[in-house]
Amino acid sequence: MSKPALAAADTLSERAFAQVEADIVSGALAPGARLGIADMAERYEVGATPLREALSRLVARGLVDAIGQRGFRVKGISREDLADIVRLRSLIEGEALRLSMEKGGGDWEARIVASLHQLRHYVRSHPRGFAEGEPEFDGLHKSFHTALLDACGSPRMLAAHSDLYDQAYRYRRLMMAGFADREAFLAEHDRLAEFAIGRAHVEGRALLARHIASTLRHVYPGPSESAEP
DSSP: OOHHHHHHHHHHHHHHHHHHHHHHHHTSSOTTOEEOHHHHHHHHTOOHHHHHHHHHHHHHTTSEEEOGGGOEEEOOOOHHHHHHHHHHHHHHHHHHHHHHHHHOOHHHHHHHHHHHHHHHHHHHTOTTOOOTTOHHHHHHHHHHHHHHHTTSSOHHHHHHHHHHHHHHHHHHHHHOOOOSOHHHHHHHHHHHHHHHHTTOHHHHHHHHHHHHHHHHHHHSOSOOTTTOO
């Protein structure tokens, strides 16, 4: 295959990846839905080869299941699956936060402060409420959590954080109506930033673990002690 053809294939695969990912996390492609190659190729106006490449990448990201030789399916949802996501997020992000507090300098602190300011400004500029699914809010929220960890020095930890964050986000997007208390939301993010910048290792990691576990409590209310970190 020529270089221009390879570049075009990569572009088509990237486009398909982005489109299918967006439809999965938004619920447009329902949990458990069969992803037939022919139907999907028609839906996204892309060839079978770049589509298969995109779906294989989504398998690696934990949003799609490969079903043997029969194709692909949107990953299902369950309380047990979300509890597993929460557990892994707490372990990986807790360690990444610890490393960031040890290694991070002024630039890292500035990124946390800037991302928190942007998140706070957006939330307070929308007094009627804010929720998952608003692209600007979603980007700012994830950027803040990434800023807390991005001095850890481990690209693999950051990649795992990104994947697991998006897997948890799918649950919040599908099953949460929104954030009930704007000021409580902001106060908790303020404390996360304060603990990180202040190198409060114990307090920061404990609050981050509770913050991550809150997704499980909100999505599946009820007894959850055994599943939380």
